[in-house]
Amino acid sequence: MLRAARLALLGTLGALGLDEVALRTRWRRNRLLILGYHGVALDDEHQWDPTLYMPARVLRRRLQLIHEAGCHVLALDDAVRRLYDGELPPRSVVLTFDDGAYDFYARAFPIVETFGYPVTVYLTTFYAELNRPVYDSMASYLVWKGRGRVLRWPEVLGRHGDVALTDDGRRLVRERLWRYPVEHGLSGRDKDALLARLAARLEVDYDDILRRRLLQLMTLSEAGELARRGVDLQLHTHRHRVSLEEAVFAREVGDNRERLRRLRASEATHFCYPGGVTRREFLPWLRRSNIASATTCAPGIASRRHDRLLLPRYVDSAERSDAEFRGWLAGVAALLPRRRQAEAIGQFLEEPGAP
Ligand SMILES: [Zn+2]
Known part of the structure; x- marks a missing residue:
């Protein structure tokens, strides 16, 4: 469906109050909306790449819409367990941020904190340790x-x-x-x-x-500080890369987990595919690495029918309207056909140029 037609339909559903109705259905209650974010601009990064960066005011507005819709924002681990146990509260939402950029530390987290919502950061650790720009x-x-x-x-x-x-x-x-x-x-x-x-x-x-640390990751000590303030740090591979060889793939997860072990009280068991790159062969490898859930960049709302290692997410961006975002909170937007988000290129360790 064309984006314009989808937006018009969502606007109409909203005007009729149907997203309000959908929010209260049993269908929505059995589903978990996992929201994915990347950067929140420190300066003009959102003008450079509006698919990756949003201004702080847009993030604040999103959280306000979540609050107004009466959503329950759950911690990732709790939400995944409840999803498969059939015990989700109504209108469940999880907040995730990818990579662990410095702007999360400086800009996004203070906003999330004012709402008191739990939040997960999928932290990639190579550049965090190196403390230099990607x-x-x-x-x-x-x-x-x-x-x-x-x-x-x-x-x-x-x-x-x-x-x-x-x-x-x-x-x-x-x-x-x-x-x-x-x-x-x-x-x-x-x-x-x-x-x-x-x-x-x-x-x-x-x-x-x-x-000003634009486009840089937070340091491991900043990440540790956030963990002590309640941020849930989870796995995103050490070098933001995957591999088609199990041993290399597992080492990426293991190296990442080893760094997180110094920052978290418990073992990190939730994973996010870097660049949204998923392959069927990764699933047994993730299971052998004791991964409890894995999120993708495939747009959708999670239900018990999803493999817990292929959970869809709605990757939000500044280009989405309020009506579209409300449609996602209600779940109706997930029912409309749309194009699959492209995987990022250059995500395999076998490719030249990988760090
Ligand atoms: Zn990433």
Whole structure:
């Protein structure tokens, strides 16, 4: 169904009060809405990538809508257990945030805290431990910051010459920047230096971006502080990568779990697929790693009929309207056909460029 038609239908259902009715049905009561979030902007990140970042006011508005709909926001572990025991309270919702960005620590959590809602962070630990920007994202963000300029950089752009940073030009430069470290076997330190050089060429104040920790993960000590304040830290692989080999896949989960063990009182047993990449063969591997639940980026509302290792989520973004969000709280939006969310590319450890 076309997005416009779906939105119009949800608006009509809302105007008729049908989402209110749906919220009170037995159908909805037996279902769990797991909401997924990524970043909450510290500055202008939501203008760079509105599918990943939302302004703080949108998050606040979402939580207000959850409150007004009388939803029960449950802790993930409790919610999953109750889902399969058939003991969910009416209008159940779970809040999850992926990756563990610094903006969760600085911006999102203080908002969630004012509502008193439990929240899960699927924390990827490699960059949290390293405490430096994620190369691919930062390269893309810096190129966006330089939009409208002409980039002259023969070393990286080679035969492409000078590139005007229009939409097409930015795409070309991003691809060159993502491939360049692989072609030249750059280390993490080299990649950091390359980002600094890119920023200098674009006359972007990179020191300021680094100081304010845009697009960076929180440190493990900040994550530990949040855990002590009640945030549930769960698994998202160590390097934000999966593998088609069980031993490597299990090591990613194990390395991630080992870091979380130092921050949590109990063992982390809930998992979120990095980049939303799921494969059937992962399921027995996750079971052998004692994973109690795994969430995807496949839009939907969870019921007992779902495999607990393939739980759907509604990945929210700033581009969604109030009517659409209310439709999801009620569950009616899950019934309308829609396109499956694309998996992120570059999520396998076998691929070149993986950290
Ligand atoms: Zn992620």
